[in-house]
Amino acid sequence: MNLYFFTLLTADAQSNNVFRNLLNIDGQTFLSMIPYLINFVILAFLLTKLMYKPVKGFLQSRTERILGQINQAKSDSDKAAELKLQYEQQLRSIEAERDSIIDEARKNAAEAGKQIVSDAKNEADELLTRAKANVALELERAQEEIRLQIIHVSSAISERFLKRAIDAKDQDRLFDETMAELEEMAWRS
Numbered sequence: 001m002n003l004y005f006f007t008l009l010t011a012d013a014q015s016n017n018v019f020r021n022l023l024n025i026d027g028q029t030f031l032s033m034i035p036y037l038i039n040f041v042i043l044a045f046l047l048t049k050l051m052y053k054p055v056k057g058f059l060q061s062r063t064e065r066i067l068g069q070i071n072q073a074k075s076d077s078d079k080a081a082e083l084k085l086q087y088e089q090q091l092r093s094i095e096a097e098r099d100s101i102i103d104e105a106r107k108n109a110a111e112a113g114k115q116i117v118s119d120a121k122n123e124a125d126e127l128l129t130r131a132k133a134n135v136a137l138e139l140e141r142a143q144e145e146i147r148l149q150i151i152h153v154s155s156a157i158s159e160r161f162l163k164r165a166i167d168a169k170d171q172d173r174l175f176d177e178t179m180a181e182l183e184e185m186a187w188r189s
Helices: 002-023 027-163 168-188
Strands: none
Touching: 027 168
16 A cells, blocks of 8 residues: 555656646746737637627527527427328218218118019019910910810711711711810810
């Protein structure tokens, strides 16, 4: 510890010598420094008088301009936030309008679908009614045609019976032939 203390004292003594040498100014050096000091004071005074107000004004205007830009940025940011809210409200109203249009279109499509189904059902009923009427008409025509053919066949049988004297055997054979012809005519129509 003594060695450390001795080193500190030595270093302190050396630094004091440096300061003493620095502040140890003789008269000749002091007299040669006076014009420099006077020039420095005059220069400081002139710079203060001539440059202080312009520099201060420049710094003040720069500060005001920066504050103005900050205020402008804040107002622009507020306007942008307001516009964003307006656009979001418009988007919500557009989405609501879109939803109502879609709902209306669905309702119209459902009504149109019901109307189409109703029209198709009515048309199918009309077609069925016409088909039934056509079937009934065709049935009447077929019955009339069969009646006419029976009359025709009956008259042909009568004619044959009258032309010859028929015995029971011939009569049975003619009856079977006539029945076969009638059955064959029924199958054709």
